[in-house]
Amino acid sequence: MKSCDGRTVGDLSGEVVELGGGVSSFKPGDKVIAMSFPKCGGLAEYAVAPASLTVARPPEVSAAEGASLPAAAGTALQQLKTAGVRFDGSAAGPKNMLVTAASGGVGHYAVQLAKLAGMHVTATCGARNLAFVHGLGADEVLDYKTPEGAALRSPSGKKYDAVAHCAPAAPWSVFKAALADTGGVVVDVTPGVAATVTSFLQKLTFSKKKLVPLILMPKKEEMEWLVDMAKQGKLKTTIDSKYPLSRAEEAWAKSMEGHATGKIIVEIAATE
CATH class of the missing domain: 3.90.180.10 (Medium-chain alcohol dehydrogenases, catalytic domain)
Structure with missing residues (x-):
């Protein structure tokens, strides 16, 4: 070519x-x-x-x-599919999604795809990109440098069924507190050793809240x-x-x- x-x-x-x-x-x-x-x-x-x-x-x-x-965009799509998001118009799958680093290459696609699937989307980004991410369709946008943004805390108090994590590594405890009590999944495109170990241990304990390292195929x-x-x-x-x-x-x-x-x-x- x-x-x-x-x-x-x-x-x-x-x-x-x-x-x-x-x-x-x-x-x-x-x-x-x-x-x-x-x-x-x-x-x-x-x-x-x-x-x-x-x-x-x-x-x-x-x-x-x-x-x-x-x-x-392929990574964003596989992130959402791994989290159970469906694009067939059905009501099945997660309802509330968080997208981190939502103004970046993968994140700005993840926001749009999640909205195409009919989800409520909360997103994090830097202060200069708040309006941009709102323009992508995000329902709520957080500055990741604020206390609320660092804690991934939805302004409306929503808990997340799924997280498309496109930012650098974050402690599992932060994700765990932000996920729905009934369970949820964090799909990580930047997994490190800690994330891999956490994912393995969750499988052993059948945890309802899961971290899944994504390998793009x-x-x-x-x-x-x-x-x-x-x-x-x-x-x-x-x-x-x-x-x-x-x-x-x-x-x-x-x-x-x-x-x-x-x-x-x-x-x-x-x-x-």
Whole structure:
């Protein structure tokens, strides 16, 4: 695939140049979105992506938006599904959700997806992004630096059935106090050793309140669904900033700071 558009590190949005043996679902010149999983080699003019993780990019979805969807939106979707959230219009599944780091790459998708599923969403973020996260659809937004935000305390006093944890590690005691008395689940995209141990012990004791470390397993059908949601305007991508390939190191450094609002994109100019 030749990149003539935007991409994140392992997510690609570009044009098919050449096909591998046995691939018949695409042709040279097709505009596609792909994930170079598990090698995550995206920062190059040409990249190889498996057909099993490549989908068509419709004209309604820009290259930058497309390059943002596979890993970030895919992680948010799998977080919610792991927590029992359903997108079939049924009343089953959790009702109240907390999304931490809700202004970030994964978090800003998690808020939107939770609202698509009909959930009441409380979210945490920095003070400068409170209005932005409200604009994503969150019902309640907390500044994570305030006492209420640090305690994950809903302004309306709600307890959470599910938590999409997109922020750095936090003590389990904080989550435990915030979850519903009947039980709940915290799906953690940044699990450390402590979280893994906690999860293991909870399984042994059949705890009603659970912490689940998430391991992203990309799926083509989920990528297609996310692209369709974006095409319909139901899932929007916020671009924090764009960098040319020559400044990819700066883009990576900004990403590692953890304060981007939405996604950071590296672009490669099209060539004839």
